[in-house]
Amino acid sequence: MTLLAADHSTVPVDSDKSRAEKLRADQLGVGIGERWFCRGLEQSFEAGQVWGVLGANGTGKTTLLHTLAGLRQPQQGQVWIDGQSLSQLDSRTRARQIGVLLQEAAPAFPATVREVVLQGRYPHLSPWQWESAEDFERVEEALQQVGLAELGERDQQLLSGGERQRLKIASLLVQQPRLWLLDEPTNHLDLQHQIGLLQQLCDGVRQRQELLVMSLHDLNLAARFCDFLILMHQDGSVAAGPAERLLTEPELSRLYGHPIRRIIDQGRAIFIPL
Amino acid sequence: MNIPLRVKLFGLLLLALGLASFLLSLGVGSFSIPLQALGSLLLEQGVSIERSVVMDLRLPRALSAMVVGGQLALAGCLMQALLRNPLADPYVLGVSGGASVAALISILLGLGGFWVSGSALLGALLNMLLVFGLVQRSGRWSSGRLLLTGIVIASGWGAMVSFLLAVSDGAELKGMLFWLMGDFSNSGYPGWHSLWLGLGLLCSMAAARPLNILVRGELQARALGVNPRPLQISLYLLTSLLTASAVTQAGSIGFLGLVVPHLVRIVIGSDHRWLLPCSVVTGAVLLLLADTLARTLIAPQQLPVGVITALLGVPLFLILLNRDNRDSH
Numbered sequence: 371m372t373l374l375a376a377d378h379s380t381v382p383v384d385s386d387k388s389r390a391e392k393l394r395a396d397q398l399g400v401g402i403g404e405r406w407f408c409r410g411l412e413q414s415f416e417a418g419q420v421w422g423v424l425g426a427n428g429t430g431k432t433t434l435l436h437t438l439a440g441l442r443q444p445q446q447g448q449v450w451i452d453g454q455s456l457s458q459l460d461s462r463t464r465a466r467q468i469g470v471l472l473q474e475a476a477p478a479f480p481a482t483v484r485e486v487v488l489q490g491r492y493p494h495l496s497p498w499q500w501e502s503a504e505d506f507e508r509v510e511e512a513l514q515q516v517g518l519a520e521l522g523e524r525d526q527q528l529l530s531g532g533e534r535q536r537l538k539i540a541s542l543l544v545q546q547p548r549l550w551l552l553d554e555p556t557n558h559l560d561l562q563h564q565i566g567l568l569q570q571l572c573d574g575v576r577q578r579q580e581l582l583v584m585s586l587h588d589l590n591l592a593a594r595f596c597d598f599l600i601l602m603h604q605d606g607s608v609a610a611g612p613a614e615r616l617l618t619e620p621e622l623s624r625l626y627g628h629p630i631r632r633i634i635d636q637g638r639a640i641f642i643p644l
Numbered sequence: 645m646n647i648p649l650r651v652k653l654f655g656l657l658l659l660a661l662g663l664a665s666f667l668l669s670l671g672v673g674s675f676s677i678p679l680q681a682l683g684s685l686l687l688e689q690g691v692s693i694e695r696s697v698v699m700d701l702r703l704p705r706a707l708s709a710m711v712v713g714g715q716l717a718l719a720g721c722l723m724q725a726l727l728r729n730p731l732a733d734p735y736v737l738g739v740s741g742g743a744s745v746a747a748l749i750s751i752l753l754g755l756g757g758f759w760v761s762g763s764a765l766l767g768a769l770l771n772m773l774l775v776f777g778l779v780q781r782s783g784r785w786s787s788g789r790l791l792l793t794g795i796v797i798a799s800g801w802g803a804m805v806s807f808l809l810a811v812s813d814g815a816e817l818k819g820m821l822f823w824l825m826g827d828f829s830n831s832g833y834p835g836w837h838s839l840w841l842g843l844g845l846l847c848s849m850a851a852a853r854p855l856n857i858l859v860r861g862e863l864q865a866r867a868l869g870v871n872p873r874p875l876q877i878s879l880y881l882l883t884s885l886l887t888a889s890a891v892t893q894a895g896s897i898g899f900l901g902l903v904v905p906h907l908v909r910i911v912i913g914s915d916h917r918w919l920l921p922c923s924v925v926t927g928a929v930l931l932l933l934a935d936t937l938a939r940t941l942i943a944p945q946q947l948p949v950g951v952i953t954a955l956l957g958v959p960l961f962l963i964l965l966n967r968d969n970r971d972s973h
Contacts, residue, residue, distance in 0.1 A: 439867065441866050441867060461866060461871045463869075464869065465867065465868050468867075472861075475860065475861040477860065478728040478729065478859055479730060479859055479909070479914045480914055485856075490868070492857055492868045492869060492870070493869035497850070500646075545868070
């Protein structure tokens with residue numbers, strides 16, 4: 371866990387060392403009602419990194435992601451993005467920087483897959499502007515990428531859970547954020563899409579020196595894709611650091627309150643609940 | 645800006661249908677005026693019975709029906725989007741109930757025409773203040789809570805209406821029933837009410853694209869850079885004004901605000917940039933047709949237009965509902 375000194379909480383630093391910093395949790399306290407999920411979280415997230423957030427149900431993974439995304443006010447402290455306080459950004463500017471994948475919300479009205487994906491362009495267009503041919507091209511590209519190209523004219527209400535998840539990812543792709551905050555991106559996805567889409571997203575983020583933070587349930591996906599992890603324990607304590615240091619049997623067994631075995635197969639760590 | 649083909653076709657259809665029903669509504673009635681004569685009546689000066697029937701009775705009534713139809717359809721669209729509930733209609737939060745109660749009280753007090761409309765408008769606004777105040781005070785704003793509070797308040801108004809009708813004497817009863825069942829038989833030119841419609845459409849068009857995103861849920865809207873609260877509050881206010889204005893002109897007319905948005909969505913899709921204006925025109929044309937039917941169907945007796953919209957709305961809505969079911973299986 372990178373514990374930074376107190377002088378960090380004053381102003382954004384612009385020394386060479388922190389230039390690659392995209393996002394910083396600054397004495398961050400996150401909770402709902404009386405319950406704290408984490409307090410005094412001090413963590414810097416740098417360009418080109420992929421982070422995983424792990425924890426049992428109800429330990430505040432979603433709430434933490436929403437706070438980092440600026441969708442929730444932190445109870446304590448604040449979030450800095452590129453040296454700017456997140457709470458100072460207006461919502462459209464924020465949406466051009468930060469893309470969030472939210473958990474399922476069932477659509478209330480019919481709309482075609484293409485229309486929904488196109489809405490991802492919203493923060494890039496001025497209020498009376500209509501989408502350009504370029505925007506439509508982006509939509510087609512994104513549909514290709516998530517394997518929904520055939521279903522462009524399908525009503526979103528008729529999609530399966532996995533297709534709907536890929537639809538949301540496509541919408542996020544056309545939003546072109548530089549910070550990707552994904553709440554359980556692999557929900558409803560079958561195996562090949564879990565691996566394929568995460569691989570694409572992580573490769574893109576590393577290549578373009580962006581930042582990706584995602585909550586995951588699958589330890590093996592976390593081990594495969596994440597460079598760094600945030601472990602949210604049931605007692606409200608949080609551990610953050612390089613994945614290889616945190617993916618140990620005792621740490622994970624404590625995290626889930628269930629014994630977990632770590633096996634090495636062909637040089638790759640595999641985790642099995644006992 | 646590319647106008648999708650189905651919007652173009654639908655627009656043309658509406659225009660033709662609108663023109664035809666407008667001429668029909670001016671021409672038919674207890675004495676009919678042929679199409680050729682209509683043109684000269686409208687354009688030329690002079691005094692004749694035909695002219696005064698058209699200019700003083702049928703034209704204002706037709707215009708009123710169109711304005712109210714447009715207002716209800718627009719309010720219905722907005723209400724459905726704001727509450728993220730396809731079953732919402734302009735009256736769902738109790739606006740018409742508040743207006744009716746206020747109007748009935750002023751009738752019982754023996755006040756005249758202007759005061760009745762004025763208090764109806766006040767009653768509608770009071771209702772919105774009440775509903776929003778209650779939701780705000782609970783500290784947990786959500787569209788579900790708003791909907792529940794609105795429905796409860798609306799049924800409260802319903803009880804008060806029944807009470808007022810029970811204690812009133814026979815002479816006032818007919819005028820009072822007007823507020824329960826939409827009717828255009830006393831309407832004059834829509835006047836400033838049409839201004840509400842125009843302004844309402846303009847404002848909601850400005851909000852059309854954020855509205856597209858808002859229907860995906862508040863959190864998703866914020867994630868895409870929409871600031872939901874000011875948008876919701878101003879659109880709720882706009883919806884209440886539109887509904888209040890419609891109620892003051894014609895009482896409460898059921899089903900139009902519920903059915904029209906569904907109908908239009910099936911034809912042209914859910915993009916509010918097209919849905920809103922197309923719904924306004926569809927609502928205007930449909931209510932004009934319904935009102936023409938209402939005053940000619942069993943002439944010389946006139947039916948309240950609310951009867952016609954309900955008679956048409958119920959089967960139409962059931963068909964739409966069945967269609968949805970078929971699609972999803």
